[in-house]
Amino acid sequence: MAKKTRSLTRRAFLVASAAVAGGVAFGYYKYRETPANPLHAGPGEVVFNPWVIVRTDGVTVITPRAEMGQGVQTTLAALVAEEMDLDWSQVRAEHGPAAAAYMNLAVAKAGLPFADYHDSTMKRVAEEAMGVVGKFAAVQATGGSTSMIDGYTRMRMAGAAARAVLLKAAANRLKQNVIGLRTEKGAVIAPDGQTIAYADLAETAAQIAPPARPRLKNPRDWRLLGKPLPRLDMVAKVTGTAPFGIDTRLPGMLFATVKANPRLGGTMQSYDATAARAMPGVKGVFDIGNAIAVVATNTWAAFQAAEQVQVTWGPAPYPATTEGIFAEIARAFDRPANSTLRDDGDVVKALAGATVLRADYHVPYLAHATMEPMNAAALLKDGRLTVWAPNQAPTVIRDKCAAALGLSAEKVEVHTPFLGGGFGRRAEFDYAVQAAMVAKAMPGTPILLTWRREEDMGHDFYRPGALARMEGAVTKDGPVALKAAVAAPSVYASQARRVLGLAPPGPDKILVEGLFDQPYGIPNYRVQGHVSDVAVPVGSWRSVGNSHNAFFHESFMDELAHAATLDPLEMRLWLMKGQSPRAVKVLEAAAQMSNWGSPLPKDHARGVAFCWSFGTPTAEVLEISQTATGIRLEKMWIAQDVGLALDPDTIEAQAISGAIYGLSAAMMGEITFADGAVEQQNFYDYDALRMQQTPVFDVKILQSLDHPTGVGEPATPPAAPALANAIFALTGKRLRSLPLNKQVTFAG
Amino acid sequence: MQITVNGQSHEVSTDPQTPLLWVLRDELGLTGTKYGCGVGQCGACTVHLNGQPVRSCSVSLGDVGGGSITTIEGIGTPEKLAVIQQAWIDHQVAQCGYCQSGQIMSAAALLAGTTTPGDADIDAAMGGNLCRCGTYPRIRAAILDAAKRLHQGG
Numbered sequence A: 001m002a003k004k005t006r007s008l009t010r011r012a013f014l015v016a017s018a019a020v021a022g023g024v025a026f027g028y029y030k031y032r033e034t035p036a037n038p039l040h041a042g043p044g045e046v047v048f049n050p051w052v053i054v055r056t057d058g059v060t061v062i063t064p065r066a067e068m069g070q071g072v073q074t075t076l077a078a079l080v081a082e083e084m085d086l087d088w089s090q091v092r093a094e095h096g097p098a099a100a101a102y103m104n105l106a107v108a109k110a111g112l113p114f115a116d117y118h119d120s121t122m123k124r125v126a127e128e129a130m131g132v133v134g135k136f137a138a139v140q141a142t143g144g145s146t147s148m149i150d151g152y153t154r155m156r157m158a159g160a161a162a163r164a165v166l167l168k169a170a171a172n173r174l175k176q177n178v179i180g181l182r183t184e185k186g187a188v189i190a191p192d193g194q195t196i197a198y199a200d201l202a203e204t205a206a207q208i209a210p211p212a213r214p215r216l217k218n219p220r221d222w223r224l225l226g227k228p229l230p231r232l233d234m235v236a237k238v239t240g241t242a243p244f245g246i247d248t249r250l251p252g253m254l255f256a257t258v259k260a261n262p263r264l265g266g267t268m269q270s271y272d273a274t275a276a277r278a279m280p281g282v283k284g285v286f287d288i289g290n291a292i293a294v295v296a297t298n299t300w301a302a303f304q305a306a307e308q309v310q311v312t313w314g315p316a317p318y319p320a321t322t323e324g325i326f327a328e329i330a331r332a333f334d335r336p337a338n339s340t341l342r343d344d345g346d347v348v349k350a351l352a353g354a355t356v357l358r359a360d361y362h363v364p365y366l367a368h369a370t371m372e373p374m375n376a377a378a379l380l381k382d383g384r385l386t387v388w389a390p391n392q393a394p395t396v397i398r399d400k401c402a403a404a405l406g407l408s409a410e411k412v413e414v415h416t417p418f419l420g421g422g423f424g425r426r427a428e429f430d431y432a433v434q435a436a437m438v439a440k441a442m443p444g445t446p447i448l449l450t451w452r453r454e455e456d457m458g459h460d461f462y463r464p465g466a467l468a469r470m471e472g473a474v475t476k477d478g479p480v481a482l483k484a485a486v487a488a489p490s491v492y493a494s495q496a497r498r499v500l501g502l503a504p505p506g507p508d509k510i511l512v513e514g515l516f517d518q519p520y521g522i523p524n525y526r527v528q529g530h531v532s533d534v535a536v537p538v539g540s541w542r543s544v545g546n547s548h549n550a551f552f553h554e555s556f557m558d559e560l561a562h563a564a565t566l567d568p569l570e571m572r573l574w575l576m577k578g579q580s581p582r583a584v585k586v587l588e589a590a591a592q593m594s595n596w597g598s599p600l601p602k603d604h605a606r607g608v609a610f611c612w613s614f615g616t617p618t619a620e621v622l623e624i625s626q627t628a629t630g631i632r633l634e635k636m637w638i639a640q641d642v643g644l645a646l647d648p649d650t651i652e653a654q655a656i657s658g659a660i661y662g663l664s665a666a667m668m669g670e671i672t673f674a675d676g677a678v679e680q681q682n683f684y685d686y687d688a689l690r691m692q693q694t695p696v697f698d699v700k701i702l703q704s705l706d707h708p709t710g711v712g713e714p715a716t717p718p719a720a721p722a723l724a725n726a727i728f729a730l731t732g733k734r735l736r737s738l739p740l741n742k743q744v745t746f747a748g
Numbered sequence B: 001m002q003i004t005v006n007g008q009s010h011e012v013s014t015d016p017q018t019p020l021l022w023v024l025r026d027e028l029g030l031t032g033t034k035y036g037c038g039v040g041q042c043g044a045c046t047v048h049l050n051g052q053p054v055r056s057c058s059v060s061l062g063d064v065g066g067g068s069i070t071t072i073e074g075i076g077t078p079e080k081l082a083v084i085q086q087a088w089i090d091h092q093v094a095q096c097g098y099c100q101s102g103q104i105m106s107a108a109a110l111l112a113g114t115t116t117p118g119d120a121d122i123d124a125a126m127g128g129n130l131c132r133c134g135t136y137p138r139i140r141a142a143i144l145d146a147a148k149r150l151h152q153g154g
């Protein structure tokens, strides 16, 4: 993809596509303005709109979301292919350039402080407003499990608009009415059987104005959507030919690496590169601000030389040890809450005089540890910068690289190759700016900057450590009060400061998501978030706030169930009734598929957990066993309601992937600090689930809406509490702190 | 010195201490073999040396000598897929795909030595290959399927 990225400058072929890009009728002039079409046609190509290029041998769909494993480009392309009546073999997907036309409107909406399960006028009005803000800000981003939510209508409209003008062009040519024509396998077919390929109509069709609101197919007539489709990237990914960022190769390329202050955010005071410069293959050592960069003839030589550079680093702008950091986080409880996004009934009164349960929970900082370490390639030539960065936010990459080099954004071109994992890490821009700065130091020479795994582990934007104080009261019927307070550094503020330069005030929804927005009818129910200002850089880690809050909430729900001597699954069902039929069906499905309550073999036990995140209620039941060498994960059942399943096979893969990501962190994930630096180095001290530890999975996909909801993240949050609850059922030990392997032994 | 990769011999002048991984990727442009950890912990760099799976990040160029190296590019190509790659496609194994070259190289070595791998054989052969996307269940299914096709005419 990136290597072959089209040099689309030969023929600027701009077609208005207001119908596709406009969408929502809203009163503002600027909002209604159609973003420019960033595509230019290559030889043998005709551009229809920012998403559709008709080639002589098929159609290229621009799928402007990062392909980081979730299959997004395949499903986005299928949305267009469906409306255009293409044969799947005619379809290619390309990420395309960074452009305003590809902004993600849904990602802004996801930050609003409303519980998803319960729709309100307030929420809808705020969402509309956020869509407008998103459009002005024009952020092209992949995250928050929003790609299908954002692309579902837009991509189908892009395909339908292209099909409409192709039909019109055919009607003109055949001198017949459009009504009699149909489309199939990338061609228009006349009633007499005459067939004209799209490629033969493209030149004229692209000059016809598309209809204001192209008609979309009735989902009943779908041929591609709703069924498993072979992924467009699969053949390349099993033959070693898929170009990841780290595989970018250009003539005359040199290879670089960096060594940045291990005390994150600290300065570089001085360095001595004499020894490094004298090493074989080294072409240069550069000061790029708070890091040094080494450029060499191969990556290994750069790695070796970087180790030889002697640097004096400044101190960290946060406490130097894990203990100090958590003590600082705990102090946030003493300050007024940043948010009280749920406050039902009178929780204080309900807790007074009742049998009260109190428990404190703790989760550590976590690294993303994508399989492909951070990297980016860059070339500065004739005052123009080209960046190849496996990334989740190309417009941010473009703007930040431009700012770092003092260029205007138009002088920066961003290519987005495949990502060897993202999980939120690649929504950041640090690695790309570093590559741009190295390119600036060596103008005219393409450089590929690759981080050592150790650099990657130690310079993440971590999932923050978090603490929770839970209180609850039960009667024999179940919980009557739940009071939850969480304290953690704010991901939202940390990111906003990096991207926008300031953190807008207001309630931080991300801090309490998974805690305040769950569909349980507990009469007295309060959730508060306390923001800590510990300055360790934090970022979006698959499912973000839900990743810790589901552990707090769902473990404590288990505690409440046991205190009330109720079955934990039955109790949840009872609390969901009258709140959300979607949630009830999901939990019932999990109970049914796992045969919940049936007798288990000796030394086996089960735990259940639920979380509603990214619009998708998800329930997980996990069965574990005690073996001679430790606890073994036997089987996990996952039920989730994805609204509308566009590709069930991809959704199943994401459910399993999300659960394994959550289980890995729960069992063994922990980032700790000493002397201001991260202590973990590599996979030997920050490992994840391996083949032999992975349970068997059974996934059930439910559909209850006329549009898709998130699928990349919702299976992660329930994994940790399902496991901790199973361990309680197995051993009687209530584990309120992660990772679990510090308290129990798992089979290897 | 000369090294033989996928049946082709190449003249390389790189420092013999350089791990094979970087010779393949940066000198020969064979980028299918991936860097994950550099210390033998993740398996992303797995290749075959004289038919045996090795972590190319932990074998120096000097140690390869006249040995015969096979990389993912030597297993099959998009135009001419190996049976194991076809099984991977049929089970839609890859997500981000970054670990998959290494997974396939480890699995290919397993299947070369075992006609009917059981779960324990798969665990033993694949335990060194990390997948952060969690594709293990589909990898297991693809290996079992490939074994059938290769050895039982299925």
Ligand code: FES
Pocket: B034, B035, B036, B037, B038, B039, B040, B041, B042, B043, B044, B045, B046, B055, B056, B057, B058
């Ligand atoms: S890169 Fe060789 S084992 Fe990880």
Ligand code: FES
Pocket: A069, A371, A420, A421, B094, B095, B096, B097, B098, B099, B100, B130, B131, B132, B133, B134, B135
């Ligand atoms: S497929 Fe992404 S790491 Fe394995």
